Structure formats: C-alpha cells, structure tokens
Amino acid sequence: MPFDWNLYLELGQELCNKPTEQDRRSGVSRSYYGLYHKLRIMVGFTTKYNPHKALMDKLAEQRNFDDELELSKILQDLKELREKADYDGLLPVDQAFVKRFMLRLEDAIEIYENNK
Incomplete structure (x- = not known):
C-alpha cells in the first residue's frame, strides 16, 4: 500500500500549532513535503535530478x-519558506512565519483539490 502523503500534511499542521x-x-518541513509529494504524484513526476x-x-x-x-x-514560495525553516537558525520561525506559510499552503491545497 503506498504511503498517504496527507499524513505528512496533517502532522505538519499539528506541529505548526x-x-x-x-x-x-x-511542521513547516513536513507540510511542504506532504504537498510536494502529492503534486509529484498528481503530475506523474519521477525524476531524481533537481x-x-x-x-x-x-x-x-x-x-x-x-x-x-x-x-x-506557490510551491516555489513554500519551498523558500521551508528552506528558511530548515536551514536559517537565525530567523525565528514564530507564529507570524507559520501563518504566512499556512496561508500559501492552503492556497496550494485548494488548487490541488479543485484539479486532482
């Protein structure tokens, strides 16, 4: 049975709160990767290079x-925010950061749900 990437999205949202x-x-990282994999599967994408x-x-x-x-x-915006959360230890990942990320994530999920 394939992994359900919605579980990453759910976990990410729990962690962000x-x-x-x-x-x-x-939470930002898990949420990004949940969406990334859902989109990758949606378009039939399998490349390993970049x-x-x-x-x-x-x-x-x-x-x-x-x-x-x-x-x-939106995916580019989310990736940039995810990279900041993963790699920039000087940038605080506070509630304002999470809110900005989650608003973009919700936009992406809405587009995905309307077109899957």
Missing part, C-alpha cells in the same frame, strides 16, 4: 488546468 520553535520548524525545481517547471509548462502556473509559484 505547537508552542516550540523546533516543532514549528519541523526534483523540486523540475516539478515547479513542469507545473509551469503544463496546461492541464488553469491554475498550474499559480501552483508552481
């Missing part, structure tokens, strides 16, 4: 539905 910064950082950028490019180039270009841009 916890009081500690380490939980919020982990997969995040390649998926964004594929979404931007395809025209299977109207919002693919927007979805590509």
Whole structure:
C-alpha cells in the first residue's frame, strides 16, 4: 500500500500549532513535503535530478488546468519558506512565519483539490 502523503500534511499542521520553535520548524518541513509529494504524484513526476525545481517547471509548462502556473509559484514560495525553516537558525520561525506559510499552503491545497 503506498504511503498517504496527507499524513505528512496533517502532522505538519499539528506541529505548526505547537508552542516550540523546533516543532514549528519541523511542521513547516513536513507540510511542504506532504504537498510536494502529492503534486509529484498528481503530475506523474519521477525524476531524481533537481526534483523540486523540475516539478515547479513542469507545473509551469503544463496546461492541464488553469491554475498550474499559480501552483508552481506557490510551491516555489513554500519551498523558500521551508528552506528558511530548515536551514536559517537565525530567523525565528514564530507564529507570524507559520501563518504566512499556512496561508500559501492552503492556497496550494485548494488548487490541488479543485484539479486532482
């Protein structure tokens, strides 16, 4: 049975609502990867070479539905926020950061749900 990437999204959202910064950082990362894998599967994407950028490019180039270009841009925004949460120890990942991330994530999920 294949892994259900919704579980990553759910875990990420739970972690983002916890009081500690380490939980919020982990939550941002899990949420991003849950969405990334759902989109990867949706478009039938399997590459291992620079997969995040390649998926964004594929979404931007395809025209299977109207919002693919927007979805590509949102995924890029989310990736940048995820990288900050994963790698920038000087940047606080506080509730404002998480809120900005979650709003973009909700936009992406809405596009995904309307077009899967």
